[in-house]
């Protein structure tokens with residue numbers, strides 16, 4: 001790394017004398033000159049985006065909006081949605097936080113229960129036309145079943161705030177998509193600190209929000225292990241408002257028995273080659289879908305493994321069936337988004353089965369013609385067929401000879 005000598009003292013007219021801004025700017029300049037990555041540009045961009053979001057929200061005062069999370073919401077999306085909801089209430093906008101799948105991860109249930117976050121599970125379409133706008137947080141419409149339904153109901157997309165790779169499925173009036181950001185919760189903490197919602201000590205609602213966002217950032221960065229400067233800054237801002245006993249309660253939740261069973265299946269069926277661990281877990285209940293990423297996380301704990309992929313056939317009430325898979329990687333050169341798009345392809349141009357962000361990705365492949373529960377033998381054959389096809393595609397794309405048949 002190139003060491004840049006200390007910059008000369010800033011000319012007095014560059015600092016707004018005496019105030020916080022002046023001091024802050026000086027501090028930033030010192031960190032930049034020490035060769036550390038310059039986060040001030042990011043922060044300025046965030047402030048600009050925050051102002052833009054505030055302008056949009058003031059144009060929509062008095063309205064009712066729906067905040068759309070992915071079908072199976074994680075702590076990052078739940079906490080970001082809560083932040084959006086609380087910011088909106090300052091603009092007299094009433095928001096409901098919605099999803100269409102299930103919350104089954106016990107840690108997520110604990111988050112929602114302990115912090116009393118009201119979530120709406122949307123089943124029928126009756127109420128959808130009553131919303132005057134939709135907001136997509138921590139997703140861009142690709143991982144929610146509500147996207148198409150809201151568009152059919154004529155609800156305009158007002159905003160997208162996300163950190164996944166650009167999906168280009170929906171367009172919004174306001175878009176803030178930062179693929180270099182570890183968590184959407186970090187983005188919201190930055191908006192808040194920038195003035196959209198200044199946290200106050202002793203405010204119970206603010207403590208609730210700070211706790212949720214802290215958990216969102218922690219869980220999205222592997223307990224802050226993968227956090228970068230921005231995440232630590234955001235966490236630093238939230239820290240003094242966090243309800244520690246609630247956070248401890250969330251973190252001490254255990255795994256359900258169904259999740260343990262799925263992890264057990266993944267361990268038994270995994271094949272490990274060249275530091276890649278790949279496992280098919282067979283049929284699993286819709287409610288246990290969250291067990292798949294947890295199993296992938298678990299396979300990552302085996303020595304030498306840098307990438308884990310776990311998938312299974314998720315069955316919803318015997319009606320809808322689809323392959324669901326999760327990818328986790330520590331390999332810097334493996335981009336989960338492009339890897340899954342290339343390996344598995346898609347149903348139509350631009351509509352891929354999978355996608356992701358840094359270090360994690362997921363895929364969903366509908367089982368059309370072969371769907372339906374029949375006798376044992378049929379079910380076994382169906383699983384084998386899909387298992388075989390996915391393994392072939394993954395190993396081929398990884399460039400590792402598939403030696404399972406040996």
Ligand SMILES: [Mn+2]
Nearest residue numbers: 076138183184
């Ligand atoms: Mn996220």
